[in-house]
Amino acid sequence: MSALGTAKTFVADDTAAVATFLGTRPARVRVRSGGSRQLRLPEPGDATVLDLSRLTAIVRLDGPDQTCTVECGLPRADLDAALATCGLELPCPGGGTLGGLFASDPIGASTFGGPSPRSLLLGMDAVLADGTPFKSGARVVKSVAGFDVHKLLVGSEGRLFVATRLHLRLKPAPRCVQWFCRTGLDVAAAIDCLRKLQQEPVPPAAVQLVRAPDGSCAVQGRFAGRAAFVAEMLRRHGLPESAPCWRDHLDPPTHGEVVGGATLVGALPVLSSHLPANASLLWQGGGRFEAALPDAISADAFLHTCANGGVSTLVVHGAPERRGHGTLRDDGHQRLQDGLRRALDPHGILV
Ligand SMILES: Cc1cc2nc3c(=O)[nH]c(=O)nc-3n(C[C@H](O)[C@H](O)[C@H](O)COP(=O)(O)OP(=O)(O)OC[C@H]3O[C@@H](n4cnc5c(N)ncnc54)[C@H](O)[C@@H]3O)c2cc1C
CATH class of the missing domain: 3.40.462.40 (FAD-linked oxidase, cap domain/gating helix)
Structure with a gap:
């Protein structure tokens, strides 16, 4: 189910709603989960906001396997509270929602060589800018399933695709x-x-x-x-x-x-x-x-x-x-990044 919120905002309730909305070919879309980072991003202009804040379920929490599956609008604090009841933790710093935290990766690891969103993301369900749903990675830690497309989420800031569910690695909370x-x-x-x-x-x-x-x-x-x-x-x-x-x-x-x-x-x-x-x-x-x-x-x-x-x-x-003004990337890096954007979002819908 889905609902149009205020003008220029589409509030999605599930993956299907995200796919349907993007399938209508909106001109420009800004993905928002918790919204805490929006003031640090380039201005979205006339883009429609795709609001994921209702996607708040913990879909699966497997204590013995130390993994979980969450919807992207789930606040980090809510996941932490649920994990505490079974002696587990998500071992990386950061607040906001899980979708926002993993898509922006603003802090990385909290210690030398420590776990970070990149290493904790096992897989995801997501939707391409044209509304095509896809899955990448797996729910389990040991997966041999090829190229890790889901790692592209980390740091993508909503510019490559829209993640709806994340499969995450956890670890036991220390004594x-x-x-x-x-x-x-x-x-x-x-x-x-x-x-x-x-x-x-x-x-x-x-x-x-x-x-x-x-x-x-x-x-x-x-x-x-x-x-x-x-x-x-x-x-x-x-x-x-x-x-x-x-x-x-x-x-x-x-x-x-x-x-x-x-x-x-x-x-x-x-x-x-x-x-x-x-x-x-x-x-x-x-x-x-x-x-x-x-x-x-x-x-x-x-x-x-x-x-x-x-x-x-x-x-x-x-x-x-x-915002975003900084040191120049080398030509190769810039070409790779531009090419990825063109391949995944050829019409430049996600801003
Ligand atoms: C109290 C507080 C203070 C903060 N202060 C700072 C600060 O001073 N400096 C700073 O840099 N950050 C700050 N942050 C931001 C924070 O560190 C993370 O960037 C934040 O966790 C993002 O969470 P969010 O859900 O609010 O993100 P949002 O603002 O909703 O999204 C963050 C980015 O991820 C993208 N995104 C979100 N969900 C998805 C998805 N499902 N699929 C694809 N892309 C997605 C969005 O398009 C956006 O680019 C703060 C956060 C909080 C809660």
């Missing part, structure tokens, strides 16, 4: 979790702390560096596992226990912008040295970073430096005309 927060560090000391944590055979379950506008840094996160292991890790690295502390994103300063990218721990000293003294930096253990810059001029200067250093970076929060 003991302890958050830590070491504050008052300078950049060098914070990076040294990160490097030592990275060398552990079992690194923290989550770790991030936060540089405040006054230049002081914190290394924070959580260890998970057996109680004795968690206590030993905190002692060995001199990490004070703390209440849960984690930031998914930075807020932009007034008139400022947030730029995002990815870099390894080893490149953090250089990256940090190119930021204005009063810019905040948030670096996630999986490698993603955000930097909050006071204005567009300093953001452009930073983007330029990143481009010269081979770090791909773009404006993720700023004035509408600035």
Whole structure:
């Protein structure tokens, strides 16, 4: 069943409704699940919003197999609550809905080499821009079923196809979790702390560096596992226990912008040295970073430096005309991306 909501919004109740709507050949469509990211995307113009927020079912939760199938409009918080009752978790950071989180992948992994939306997505049900439904991947962890088309969802931001159901890998919730927060560090000391944590055979379950506008840094996160292991890790690295502390994103300063990218721990000293003294930096253990810059001029200067250093970076929060502005992709990458868009959405319906 489906219903047209307010003008220019189509509210879908199931996969069939999504397929029927797209089959009517709407001119331009913006996919929206929870909607929390819409202000960070390019303006949709006159596009009709395809609203997936009613697709909220947990279709299947297989505890022994540690997998589940969810509809894309399901809020992450609702899935977390259901998983907690059977001792499982979705081991990647991020909020909003599952569809929005996997399609935008704004944070990646929370620790060195940790699980991220890309590695947790086992398969999906989806609909092409012309209304053709398709399935990719499988419900199970061990699948030999060829090319992983479903991985294209991750980071596609609703521009390639519309996912309606996701098959996800889960993991057991740890027996003991302890958050830590070491504050008052300078950049060098914070990076040294990160490097030592990275060398552990079992690194923290989550770790991030936060540089405040006054230049002081914190290394924070959580260890998970057996109680004795968690206590030993905190002692060995001199990490004070703390209440849960984690930031998914930075807020932009007034008139400022947030730029995002990815870099390894080893490149953090250089990256940090190119930021204005009063810019905040948030670096996630999986490698993603955000930097909050006071204005567009300093953001452009930073983007330029990143481009010269081979770090791909773009404006993720700023004035509408600035969103998505960033370092140029190489020609091959750009051609591949444009070709994928043309192949999957030849009429450029999904914006
Ligand atoms: C409280 C809060 C604060 C946030 N703050 C920030 C922030 O400061 N900076 C930041 O970068 N992000 C921020 N986010 C966004 C967040 O990190 C994720 O991007 C978010 O989880 C997306 O969820 P959503 O359901 O609201 O996404 P939506 O806005 O609905 O969608 C996100 C993207 O995914 C696409 N999409 C959604 N569903 C599908 C689907 N089923 N198939 C194909 N494409 C789809 C959409 O077209 C869109 O491009 C915030 C989210 C929350 C909840």
